[in-house]
Amino acid sequence: MTQLWDFSGGIHPPENKHQSTSRPLRRASLPEWLALPLQQHIGEPAEVVVEVGQRVLKGQKIADVTTGMGVPVHASTSGTIEAIEHRPVPHPSGMDDWCVVLKADGQDEWCELDPVSNYKQLERDQVLARIRDAGISGMGGAGFPTDIKLRTPRDRKVETLILNGAECEPYITADDMTMREQASEVVAGMEVMAWILRPARCVIAIEDNKPEAIAAMRAAVENTQIEVVAIPTKYPSGGEKQLIEILTGMEVPSGGIPADIGVMCQNIGTAVAVSRAVFKGQPLISRVMTITGDAVQEPCNFEALIGTPVSNLLQEAGLDTGKLDRLVQGGPMMGFTLTTDAVPVTKTSNCVIAATASELPPPPPEQPCIRCGQCAEVCPMELLPQQLFWYSKSTEFEKAEHLNLFDCIECGACSYVCPSSIPLVQYYRFAKGEIRQQQAEQLKADRARERFEARQARLEREKQEKEERRKERARAAAEAQEKKKAEAQKAAKEGDASDERSAKAALVEQALARKKAKAEQAPASSDQGESGQVEKPDIEALEKQLAQAEGKLATMEGMLEEGREQQADNVEKLERAVAKNHDRVKRAKETLEKAREQLSNEPTAG
């Protein structure tokens, strides 16, 4: 028996999973059109590589990410590109985003595929490239590019690879049905990931409320090194941090990632996608999605093409629009409400609940917090939700941060049990958003201040240098005068000392000579801006400065490009450097412009 640990807190909400597991996995029928969002992953949105009107084949790449992090998007079926436009996408904000609209031709004709039978003969990088080219990003919800996740730095060796089959959220059964019906593909995908990472331990963790999935996986892992572990059913056991604690007894450090303690979690669906990418050469063009809720007559799981409108799946499951009250994408604990059922299935869509008003009723009105502490009892992160609420509400964000607000995983357990029905998670989201905004503003202000201070320092330095030069000249002039005076005296002594007239003449001569000398000096010194005179800008120097700044900017941009391609660590730093050089060029241009203006306005210099 594998040793298991418990995580603190947790709740046992009604599971509501049997509705959708009583029917086998269904293949969704081919929709008339599909909307393929260009951003289904974390990172840069993909750039379209096809044209409107072009015919594409199933599995053909239609968009790719060339700079920055991201994965390509593929056509889920064969057909014609109808449009590239804004369409509603599944997002908490209910926003629209760029989608490639594909009109299916009904033939479902595959493009040429390149399967590998023995991937172990390939280089690891080649396998990782295949995973990337198959457009695979984490299918559990975040959508982090899988190839990047699997490409761990050498100093962070993954000792334990976990396949997260806990699926602790009520209603969702997509992973459950995948494990029941596609167990061999799950195992094959995990073996590929294990071959890349070489962990000491491979675990598939499944909550013990899924005996069928556990049995299917146990059968599938025979003759492999993979363990199947049944973990106690308790929400949120499928939270990455909680699952790691259950299986290893270790905690992911605050602000860190599982790789920091030698652990990596992958999603069940992602494993299937990896298996298909390697052994069949197929890109990620479909996924398993649960359609459930009391407003559909036949809740079940669909193997649906990415881009299929959710409305199609709801129709197929027998949606009763009269009973429909809210559409939740994801589970009832962490999912978000959809504003329309026109959104497409994406790589991260695991479930849509078509709920009736009685099924997920609106919470009763909020009452004052009585600090009963039920929330703290159920918090899986061992926070003090009642205090975080207090500080969030009173906008004492510093205190909220001090009590580790940012460790909150927004699992919703606190809101679930709150006797005063306070929407606690919403308060935390508000506080986090405010703090992030404040930090961004602070950063901006700091940058502005640094720039200002640097400018002040430069001006001060220039002024000092000018002053030095002026003193230098004054000293030189004084010396020259001394010399002349001495010469004059000498001449006077040499001549008739008693002849006052000749002495006067000498003085007048000297004064004339001084004046002449000064007149000669004047045009030369005016260029250097003697005190009291208007500074005359040096266009040539400014132009040179601008050229220099532009050159530096180009270099930095090149470096950034390179860094992005190589996923280098210093991308952020380079980005900052580029921004700074942009500023510098802009400033140089402005100064030049101003200088030119000034020059043209001045009638005659000097």
Next chain:
Amino acid sequence: MALVQQSSPHAHNARPTSRVMLWVIIATLPGLLAQTLFFGWGNLINVVWCVALALTAEAAFLKLRNKPVTFFLKDNTAAVTGLLLGLSLPQFAPWWVSGIAVISAIILAKQLYGGLGANPFNPAMVGYALVLISFPVAMTTNWAEAAGLANAPGLGETLGRIFSASQTSVDGWTMATPLDEYKHKVASHTATEILKHPTFGDMVARGWEWVNLAFLAGGLLLVGLRIITWHIPVAVLGGIAIMSLAFGNNPDMHAPVQLHLLAGGTMLGAFFIATDPVSAATSHQGKLIYGAGIGILIYVIRTWGNYPDAVAFSVLLMNFAVPFIDYYTPPRTYGHHKARRGVPGRNGG
């Protein structure tokens, strides 16, 4: 199709505050029953009077504050405050004493601070302490003798006594409480002599022991229902027990531990009063410190102070310390090496 837009979570399974409070009320019933069986109708009359007055005062003040009256009255918290006062005041406390206690509890300690959830002090105990200091005679000479319901004055007589304009305390109905008796005799008498007084009965403290055990039972029900956690009651009782074992294991010098635990308002205080979440410390560690502080103070005031019982003062004194305790006892969050104690910017890290 107008779809509901709501932030997660979408599922709720809360036991609303009103039901939590209803369970608290139910859990006090064994204690109230025991009080009635041993001390007569006094407590029941007090409870009815105090609850009615508490609801009235709350309603009136909510109206004054332009708050929805029924919405807040339905949370049952005012009823609980009235109930707790009715259970803890002397059986024959005159109506105006209990009335002042209730009104100052609801208005002074609760509504003036902003109503439910905003009161730093336990409202019932503010009311209790206020009348205890203001009317010491009425609060010490009106305790009923544990004669049993059959021998106690009837409902009518008790009502007459509580609501009469003039107080004639010269009757055979009242008796010094066991804690009072022990406290005042222990300096000049031995334990054996003191315990001959009828207020102690055959076991620990006649009637009082059963009342305390009944409140203990009700309190365990609340712990079982997860309405309260074990931390505060255990810490309170532990504090009292440890103090009386450490300082008072000679019964000729100090009241023995069983008297401290089973007489006076010990169990009512430990399970129903100290556990008021609004004014108590909030983390597990904080609750242990808070409860232990109450237990220790109860012993200290009972033994060396001027009052025979001390639940109200102890709870209020520890209420003062709650913000401080809360700052220094947060739990260690997942993924952190240690808890972040103190206030931001000073002890943070």
